[in-house]
Amino acid sequence: MSDAAAGVEQLDHASRRAPFGARLGAAMRERGPLCVGIDPHPSLLAAWGLADDADGLRRFSLAVVAAVADLAAALKPQVALYERHGSAGLAVLEEVLAASAEAGVLSIADAKRGDIGSTMAAYADAWLGEGSPLAADAVTLSPYLGFESLRPALETAAATGRGVFVLALTSNPEGASVQHVGGAQSVAKAICEAAAEENGRYAGEPLGSVGLVVGATVGDAVERLGLDLAAVRGPLLAPGLGAQGATGSALRAAFGDAYPQVLGTSSRDILAGGPHRAGLRERAERTLADLVDAG
């Protein structure tokens, strides 16, 4: 096939894909609001009896996909834990993304990319571009070079039916030293408002494709900073359940009327149930029940 014909085929493929927000909303309605994180830490590989190498990484990751794909609205591989194995680790990540698609579950690459616009375009090609081996259904982005620097990723996501999650209020305590700055006009609030505006292009959809990362551990910060998360009209990826101490009821209290948009995510707490399929499923089911009961 010529390059031109291949390009047309890729565009046709992209134009047939529904926007990410619509696909995620449907998955959350069908399966509930759980995202399972795939974080192959060296300590977890050891606990599973696997080597801390690319083969161990592959066995671990594909076992998680096979065990919980039908229980989760999305899976979230943590890119750093693949990068630490170099090119062999990234090859495993490509397999994990392909296996997730094959298993019918959405993927969110937790890469937290952000750079000046010209470099951002390359990140957009890698994580959201049609035909890229690393393309996931969505990618996490850092807006601390300015929300507008993310433009290439926002445009690529819209063109390919993929999505982004922009860091707004992160789950780590240090995040406040940047994100809370400005009080009533905080950095986090500016990010929320920019994401809400960006979701204007998805006005025909119940959920936009520009989501935010808001930690499950943020306590009363959403209220204190006056963030209108419901108005963002995008999915809210909430890490911090389990290993970082948050629970479904804490999430419910922190997010208020935006709780229906929340996709709670947990990694280590669920992964510690492995290597057996039943152990992983039991922990994923327990986390999902906690999120549903809190709603």
Ligand SMILES: O=c1ccn([C@@H]2O[C@H](COP(=O)(O)O)[C@@H](O)[C@H]2O)c(=O)[nH]1
């Ligand atoms: O604010 C954030 C943003 C991302 N993360 C990531 O989520 C998982 C959490 O793992 P647990 O084992 O469930 O604590 C991890 O990949 C983080 O890098 C976050 O925790 N907080």
